[in-house]
Amino acid sequence: MAAEWKPSPVIKIYEALGAVADGRVEIDGDTARVASSDKAKTYDVRHDPAAGSITANDNGSYWQGYLGYPGIAYLMERGVLGYDRSLAGELAGVPWKQLATEYRNDWAKVEKHVRDELSGRGVDLDRFDAGLAEISGQLEKLGLTKLSPRLRPPKS
Incomplete structure (x- = not known):
């Protein structure tokens, strides 16, 4: 039996x-x-809907064992995961790679930076958090497994 993904x-x-x-x-x-986000890399996602399996070759999916953002974004675009389009709009143009570099991959600091920006623009963070929790819950309910073979992440 294929292994399940850790929670993202x-x-x-x-x-x-x-x-x-x-x-x-x-x-x-x-x-x-x-x-x-900086267009320097392109990640590959493969999905087997019948088997409930997916794989992606981003670092999180490959090395950490959780489904990373490329796989989650694919599931959103395919309509497998429902989401509030206005939430996505609030995150348009965020320079994720630049922020990861600036904060030395300390994702808690990156998240705080992004939340401070959202708050500064008047985004209702309670509504935002509810939307994130909804997506996270849907992802968990899917119970997706890891699709083989896995591809190594692209080099920069």
Whole structure:
């Protein structure tokens, strides 16, 4: 039996919403290519809906064992995961790679930075958090397993 994914960190849902809002998800049937926020890398996603399996070659999916933002963004674009489009719009244009570099991959600090910006723009963070929790709950209910073979992450 294929292994299940670990729960995805909430920051990966933020990133997925940003990827969708920025139009960085290119779907071709049960596969997709998802560009990074700085467009320096493109990640591959493969999905087997009948088997309830998915794989992606981003670092989180490959090394950490949770489904990373490219896989989550693909599921949003395919309509497998429902989401509030206005939430995605709030995350359009966020320079994730730049923030990760600036905060030395401390995702709690990246999340605080993004939340401070959202709050400064008048975004209702309670509504925002409810939307994130809804997506996270849907993802968990899907119980997706890891699709083999796995591809190594792209080099920069």
